Amino acid sequence: MAFSEFRPLDEKVLIEYIKATPSLASKLGNKFDNLTIKEVGDGNLNFVFIVVGSSGSFVIKQALPYIRLIGESWPMTKERAYFEALALKEHGSLSPDHVPEVYHFDRTMSLIGMHYLEPPHIILRKGLIAGVEYPLLADHMSDYIAKTLFFTSLLYHNTTDHKKAVAEFCGNVELCRLTEQVVFSDPYKVSQYNRWTSPYLDSDAEAVRGDNALKLEVAELKSLFCERAQALVHGDLHTSSVMVTHDSTQVIDPEFAFYGPMGFDIGAFLGNLILAFYAQDGHANDQNDRKAYKAWILRTIENTWNLFDRKFLALWDANKDSGDAYLPAIYNNPELVQLVQKKFIKDLLHDSLGFGAAKMIRRIVGVAHVEDFESIADASKRAGCERRALELAKLLLKERKKFQDINEVISAILQHQ
Amino acid sequence: MAFSEFRPLDEKVLIEYIKATPSLASKLGNKFDNLTIKEVGDGNLNFVFIVVGSSGSFVIKQALPYIRLIGESWPMTKERAYFEALALKEHGSLSPDHVPEVYHFDRTMSLIGMHYLEPPHIILRKGLIAGVEYPLLADHMSDYIAKTLFFTSLLYHNTTDHKKAVAEFCGNVELCRLTEQVVFSDPYKVSQYNRWTSPYLDSDAEAVRGDNALKLEVAELKSLFCERAQALVHGDLHTSSVMVTHDSTQVIDPEFAFYGPMGFDIGAFLGNLILAFYAQDGHANDQNDRKAYKAWILRTIENTWNLFDRKFLALWDANKDSGDAYLPAIYNNPELVQLVQKKFIKDLLHDSLGFGAAKMIRRIVGVAHVEDFESIADASKRAGCERRALELAKLLLKERKKFQDINEVISAILQHQ
Numbered sequence: 001m002a003f004s005e006f007r008p009l010d011e012k013v014l015i016e017y018i019k020a021t022p023s024l025a026s027k028l029g030n031k032f033d034n035l036t037i038k039e040v041g042d043g044n045l046n047f048v049f050i051v052v053g054s055s056g057s058f059v060i061k062q063a064l065p066y067i068r069l070i071g072e073s074w075p076m077t078k079e080r081a082y083f084e085a086l087a088l089k090e091h092g093s094l095s096p097d098h099v100p101e102v103y104h105f106d107r108t109m110s111l112i113g114m115h116y117l118e119p120p121h122i123i124l125r126k127g128l129i130a131g132v133e134y135p136l137l138a139d140h141m142s143d144y145i146a147k148t149l150f151f152t153s154l155l156y157h158n159t160t161d162h163k164k165a166v167a168e169f170c171g172n173v174e175l176c177r178l179t180e181q182v183v184f185s186d187p188y189k190v191s192q193y194n195r196w197t198s199p200y201l202d203s204d205a206e207a208v209r210g211d212n213a214l215k216l217e218v219a220e221l222k223s224l225f226c227e228r229a230q231a232l233v234h235g236d237l238h239t240s241s242v243m244v245t246h247d248s249t250q251v252i253d254p255e256f257a258f259y260g261p262m263g264f265d266i267g268a269f270l271g272n273l274i275l276a277f278y279a280q281d282g283h284a285n286d287q288n289d290r291k292a293y294k295a296w297i298l299r300t301i302e303n304t305w306n307l308f309d310r311k312f313l314a315l316w317d318a319n320k321d322s323g324d325a326y327l328p329a330i331y332n333n334p335e336l337v338q339l340v341q342k343k344f345i346k347d348l349l350h351d352s353l354g355f356g357a358a359k360m361i362r363r364i365v366g367v368a369h370v371e372d373f374e375s376i377a378d379a380s381k382r383a384g385c386e387r388r389a390l391e392l393a394k395l396l397l398k399e400r401k402k403f404q405d406i407n408e409v410i411s412a413i414l415q416h417q
Numbered sequence: 418m419a420f421s422e423f424r425p426l427d428e429k430v431l432i433e434y435i436k437a438t439p440s441l442a443s444k445l446g447n448k449f450d451n452l453t454i455k456e457v458g459d460g461n462l463n464f465v466f467i468v469v470g471s472s473g474s475f476v477i478k479q480a481l482p483y484i485r486l487i488g489e490s491w492p493m494t495k496e497r498a499y500f501e502a503l504a505l506k507e508h509g510s511l512s513p514d515h516v517p518e519v520y521h522f523d524r525t526m527s528l529i530g531m532h533y534l535e536p537p538h539i540i541l542r543k544g545l546i547a548g549v550e551y552p553l554l555a556d557h558m559s560d561y562i563a564k565t566l567f568f569t570s571l572l573y574h575n576t577t578d579h580k581k582a583v584a585e586f587c588g589n590v591e592l593c594r595l596t597e598q599v600v601f602s603d604p605y606k607v608s609q610y611n612r613w614t615s616p617y618l619d620s621d622a623e624a625v626r627g628d629n630a631l632k633l634e635v636a637e638l639k640s641l642f643c644e645r646a647q648a649l650v651h652g653d654l655h656t657s658s659v660m661v662t663h664d665s666t667q668v669i670d671p672e673f674a675f676y677g678p679m680g681f682d683i684g685a686f687l688g689n690l691i692l693a694f695y696a697q698d699g700h701a702n703d704q705n706d707r708k709a710y711k712a713w714i715l716r717t718i719e720n721t722w723n724l725f726d727r728k729f730l731a732l733w734d735a736n737k738d739s740g741d742a743y744l745p746a747i748y749n750n751p752e753l754v755q756l757v758q759k760k761f762i763k764d765l766l767h768d769s770l771g772f773g774a775a776k777m778i779r780r781i782v783g784v785a786h787v788e789d790f791e792s793i794a795d796a797s798k799r800a801g802c803e804r805r806a807l808e809l810a811k812l813l814l815k816e817r818k819k820f821q822d823i824n825e826v827i828s829a830i831l832q833h834q
Contacts, residue, residue: 159597159643160590167587170580177576180741189746212753219743219757226576226741227645324597324643326636329606336629340636 006078006109009047009062011037017111018051018060023104024113029055044068045076045255050116057118058103063110063255067178076174080255081110083172087257088114090232091148098144098249117243117250124242124249128276129283129375131293138303140249141242141269145304146311149262152232154325155316162324166229166259175256176226179235183362184222188215193367200383204390205365217397221354229259237268238359238370239276263351266308271356271393273301274413275363275372278389281417282376298410305349305406313341350400353409357397364390392416423495423526426464426479428454434528435468435477440521441530446472462493462672467533474535475520480527480672484595493591497672498527500589504674505531507649508565515561515666534660534667541659541666545693546700546792548710555720557666558659558686562721563728566679569649571742572733579741583646583676592673593643596652600779601639605632610784617800621807622782634814638771646676654685655776655787656693680768683725688773688810690718691830692780692789695806698834699793715827722769722823726762733758767817770826774814781807809833 007013018024019032028035034054041048045067049060063081066073085105092099104113127134154162186194188209196205208214234241235256243250277297280290320328320337331337363370364386373389376382392413396403403409424430435441436449445452451471458465462484466477480498483490502522509516521530544551571579603611605626613622625631651658652673660667694714697707737745737754748754780787781803790806793799809830813820820826 154640154643159594162643163587163590163593167584170584170587173577173580176580180576185744185747189744189749212750212756215747215753216756216760219748220760223571223647223742226571226579227647229644229646230640325640327602327606330602330632331636332606333629336632339629339633343633343637 003106003109008064009049009060009109009111011039011049014049014051014060017109021104021106021113024058024060027056027058027103027113028053031055052116057116058113059100059116061112061114074178076178078110079107080172080175081105081112082107083169083175083257084253084255085112086168087232087234087254088112090152091144091234091251091254091257094151095144095147095251098140098251100250100252117248117252120245121243121248121250122245123240124244125239125272125276125371127244128239128273128297129279129372131280131283131288131290133293133296134244134246134249134300136247137244137249138300138307141251142304142307142311144249144251145237145266145269146308146315149231149233149265150312150315150319152259153230153262153323155323156319157323159324162229162259165232169232169258172256172258175235176258176260179256180222180226182367183358184218184225187362187366188218191367194365195367195369196365197373197379197383197386200380201365201386201390204387208361208365208390208394211394213398214394217354217400218358221351221358221397224261224351225264225355228261231259231262232257233260233262233265234268235260235264237265239269239272240371242269261351261355263348263353264355266305266348266352267355267357268359269356270301270304270352271359272363272370272372273297273304274356274392275360275370275389277301277413278385278392279370279372279376282373282378282381282385298413301413302406302410305352309345313345316341346404349403349406353396353400353403357393357395357400360389360393361397364393388416420523420526425481426466426477426526426528428456428466431466431468431477434526438521438523438530441475441477444473444475444520444530445470448472469533474533475530476517476533478529478531491595493595495527496524497589497592498522498529499524500586500592500674501670501672502529503585504649504651504671505529507569508561508651508668508671508674511568512561512564512668515557515668517667517669534665534669537662538660538665538667539662540657541661542656542689542693542788544661545656545690545714546696546789548697548700548705548707550710550713551661551663551666551717553664554661554666555717555724558668559721559724559728561666561668562654562683562686563725563732565651566648566682567729567732567736569676570647570679570740572740573736574740576741579646579676582649586649586675589673589675592652593675593677596673597639597643599784600775601635601642604779604783605635608784611782612784612786613782614790614796614800614803617797618782618803618807621804625778625782625807625811628811630815631811634771634817635775638768638775638814641678641768642681642772645678648676648679649674650677650679650682651685652677652681654682655689656686657788659686678768678772680765680770681772683722683765683769684772684774685776686773687718687721687769688776689780689787690714690721691773691809692777692787692806694718694830695802695809696787696789696793699790699795699798699802715830718830719823719827722766730758730762763821766820766823770813770817770820774810774812774817777806777810778814781810805833 036052038050047062063078065078067076088102100115102114234254241253280294284290453469455467464479480495482495484493505519517532519531651671658670697711701707
């Protein structure tokens, strides 16, 4: 450990730290003469430094003991860096092609040193706003999701290992509590942090707060989120937690990781793709009506789910002797195996739709909005896009258990344009 | 701590231990001359010594590092005594009238010193076999269940306290694994430990192992058991974990305690009452046809559930500002509160019926049987009672989500006599 107590990084401190840390210094070939250091964090949660030398590079991420939201500072444990590093390592070992490698972790400094995702990697959300198609996105994300969820669930774990891991990640409760507040609570009540495109959506936000049927279903989802330790989920898998190029898909920032319901990750990703879909009309112009791009987003939603379904079940079939959930001596005939798998996948679709919808709603009437909509300058046009997304989300959340497959979800999206 | 390492107790060691332990010695008024010491454990899991002196008494329970089942010894952590003591203290603070007081706990010795439940306290199961009515049983058990489950759930806990407690009880995984095996696995596959009243129930046991619809539902219950940390459950709340007199009801032996689904406790108790009901025909004779007693058992089942329902909701109403599950700012109108409470109770009924049925099935075709049936000497008559119980259990397990209230359950029992 380079320092004996926590110090917020600046460029000078960082260089001193790197020189004193062999696992980082060696990545630069122990040459420190021509280092380029750039701080690229948004300053809301973490410092993020890109360090590039003549013989190598890495990223340094340091958690700060607060987060900033709309100008206000909330205290937030920097121990989240510990859980982020744990999750990066665990998910990285399961899906190495889609998770940046961790070179170094320092709990005292809340500091992670990891692989630098070089240009042209950009945040997926920015690509979606720009209208860029990523032909491998569904394949890559379904791969990441299937592997990280399958191998950290009781389909692969025995219950001894599972409970041990669950207990460890119970320590990340502060981050879970933030999710509970901003996803499952604030949008459904009057909160100083809520905002929306006013005055256009004033009555829509009020309708959310007054929708008993919606709140009844949100309670069930919150209970799943708080109580069901199904798998090690990323916990914040929206489209700004994914960096992409044409060929590469990398999942970053799992500081919200914990043992929770699988549908929370799937829903976060699909829900944010649906938000991207509804934002396209706001980005359309005379040069590009975005119709083809909207169709690509829908195909990506459909493919992500269907590929996930196929890959997840393939992992299940290939590992049917592992895990304590479905013992082969009990689930011992093809008809029964098909029954349990079909039920598992359908339940998971319903959970995913519920969580995805909750994530959509909170991005429209809650504290943290998405650039997909925020970048639509015309407030009236933006509100129109948001309202259509909100209506679809309310439908998905309330009626999620009626959907039989992803095609029915796509149809519902098309009907709510 | 009296001893620096674990020693199995015998009478001589015990006296030495008591003298060296002020919290125990003082209970006897520090007088050790005329002690009566009686070992009453069945030797399968624990030593249980009743210690009575001229000025006081207590029970000493020591966990042994194994359990015995049908002659075979399974290693089993004696750390379970730690979780038993934790649960006794937690549940005892919530329902002091129905949980024996803990005077002393020694983790090294896996030893609990607690209140001695004097005669005429007997094990409830023995009273049910003898045909004794306990007029306060439903009232007392509903009180215990409502309080212990409500106050250890997110209806009362905030998520910080909840996750901390969940993490602690993850340590009791070995006992959970025993339940997983004997309740959710063994009865549904060929296992050397399974037994049943053969040859009468041979085809019934085979039918359980070949029932795809049943196994599909058992998987859902096992997943709830392993993954859903809803409340601190007793974990083994059958009718031999309850001691009774006409006026007193005491819940003992929570060594299987962990954060799990509430329905697991409710189901265990109700399921064992249903077993007691089906055993009555085997205990009937010319002097007593047991018809009135069967009616009393059904009333007790009905009253236990309905009183639980009423008391649990009363606790909810009285503590609606506590707990992170249903914030009053969101659940802010009487209609909505009624909606969420009704849904909560109905879901809990369905869970309870599922777990209760699983507990019934395992007592008929699994390793550990119940004295209710075992005490019926005529094997053919016993098998008849067991078969009717098994058929009802299979129905409850598969169709549990169709039951609207406890009266429909009572009707189903009456139809399957």
